[in-house]
Amino acid sequence: MGVLVYTGKYTYSDTRSESTKKTVQVVQQLCEPFRGSHRTVYVDRFYSSVDLLKQLEDMQLYTTGTILSNRIPRSMTIAKSSREFKAMNRGDSVSHVLTYTTTKGERKQAGLVAWKDRNIVYCITNDTPTAPMDECKRRGQGGIVTIKRPQVITKYNRHMGGVDLADMRRLHCHSTIMGQNRWWLKLFFYLLDVGTSNALVLYNEAMNGKQEPYNIVDFKNKVVEALVGPVLVDDIPSDQSVAHCMTNISGAERQRCTYCSLKGKVARTRYMCKGCGVLYCCIGSGKTDKDCFASAHENEGIREICIRHYRMQQTNTRKDLLKKRR
Numbered sequence: 001m002g003v004l005v006y007t008g009k010y011t012y013s014d015t016r017s018e019s020t021k022k023t024v025q026v027v028q029q030l031c032e033p034f035r036g037s038h039r040t041v042y043v044d045r046f047y048s049s050v051d052l053l054k055q056l057e058d059m060q061l062y063t064t065g066t067i068l069s070n071r072i073p074r075s076m077t078i079a080k081s082s083r084e085f086k087a088m089n090r091g092d093s094v095s096h097v098l099t100y101t102t103t104k105g106e107r108k109q110a111g112l113v114a115w116k117d118r119n120i121v122y123c124i125t126n127d128t129p130t131a132p133m134d135e136c137k138r139r140g141q142g143g144i145v146t147i148k149r150p151q152v153i154t155k156y157n158r159h160m161g162g163v164d165l166a167d168m169r170r171l172h173c174h175s176t177i178m179g180q181n182r183w184w185l186k187l188f189f190y191l192l193d194v195g196t197s198n199a200l201v202l203y204n205e206a207m208n209g210k211q212e213p214y215n216i217v218d219f220k221n222k223v224v225e226a227l228v229g230p231v232l233v234d235d236i237p238s239d240q241s242v243a244h245c246m247t248n249i250s251g252a253e254r255q256r257c258t259y260c261s262l263k264g265k266v267a268r269t270r271y272m273c274k275g276c277g278v279l280y281c282c283i284g285s286g287k288t289d290k291d292c293f294a295s296a297h298e299n300e301g302i303r304e305i306c307i308r309h310y311r312m313q314q315t316n317t318r319k320d321l322l323k324k325r326r
Contacts (some may be wrong), residue, residue: 002030002033003251004026005187009186021049021051021218022051022053023049023052024051024052026047027043027047027055028055028056028059031059031061032059034059035059037060038060039054039128040059041062041063041064041280042064042065042156042160043065044065044066044160045066047065048065048068048071049066049123050073050098053110053126054100054101055101057102057108062126064124064125064126064127064128064155064156066121066156067112067124068122069122072112072122073098076096076098084108088116088120089116090116090118090140091115091116091117091148091149093113093148093149093150095112095113095131096112098110098111098124099106100147108126110125111124111125111126111152113125115150115153117138123153128151128152128155130152133148134148134149135147135148166194166197166198169216170190197216200214200216203219217278243276244273244274244297245275246273246280246282247271247272247273248270248271249270250252254268254269255269255301256268256269257269257280257281257292257294258280258309258310258313259281259292259293259295259296259306261309262309266280269281270303271293273297276296276306277307277310278310280292280293280306
């Protein structure tokens with residue numbers, strides 16, 4: 001639907017009443033493009049309240065969501081502390097009709113359901129009937145058991161299950177937000193995590209059983225590999241355009257010979273080939289009697305490998321310097 005970044009007092013539209021709760025204002029503003037569409041908005045218990053039902057009713061939108069027990073009107077006997085719920089078995093449920101007045105003064109009704117799973121789950125809706133029941137499987141002490149469940153809970157789980165899975169992937173599976181203190185970085189990595197989670201769902205659906213579905217960790221590794229990609233280097237200069245001869249880099253510190261580095265050895269030199277732009281050992285450079293310059297230029301393939309290897313070394317050196325500066 002969209003993203004609303006909280007930036008302080010003036011985050012929400014100036015037309016919002018100051019008495020309206022922030023949780024209601026968030027949902028209102030995100031649902032503004034759908035005003036009058038008669039759609040159903042599914043919200044979790046952090047946002048659900050009778051006030052939200054009233055505001056969305058005025059926008060011609062329906063609401064279904066779980067709700068905190070302390071947001072249930074005191075006149076309702078469907079409270080968690082009621083004795084009747086302490087004696088309930090798993091799968092039992094109680095439903096009530098809640099009558100409320102919209103901001104326009106109209107009398108409306110909503111269904112309020114309390115269903116006992118491991119804990120009491122409260123759900124409020126002005127869209128789905130609360131009476132129909134279906135069944136679901138749960139893990140019990142004796143194994144898998146089948147219990148009854150109100151259809152409004154089933155419908156809520158069907159539409160909110162993806163959101164809960166996305167939160168689980170983002171929060172518990174190697175979130176990139178961890179360790180970030182700057183708000184703009186947190187926002188960037190939050191959007192990156194959400195985008196990656198959505199991409200995982202779309203990718204697994206597109207594969208349609210052609211391969212084993214990815215989990216979030218493996219998928220993130222694939223995304224990283226694709227984003228980093230191979231190191232791109234410039235075209236290697238042609239022998240016809242540049243003369244290959246050694247030149248002394250005066251005033252510079254000795255650096256590793258590229259040809260020796262390819263063979264897993266460490267040798268320092270101040271000499272570079274003008275044509276390749278690569279450091280080589282050569283006869284007379286220091287105490288060595290090796291002529292890596294000649295060895296590399298005897299074979300065109302080896303010379304190209306040396307050039308690519310040297311440029312990769314330079315790229316890695318620049319990356320290390322950037323990390324140190326951060």
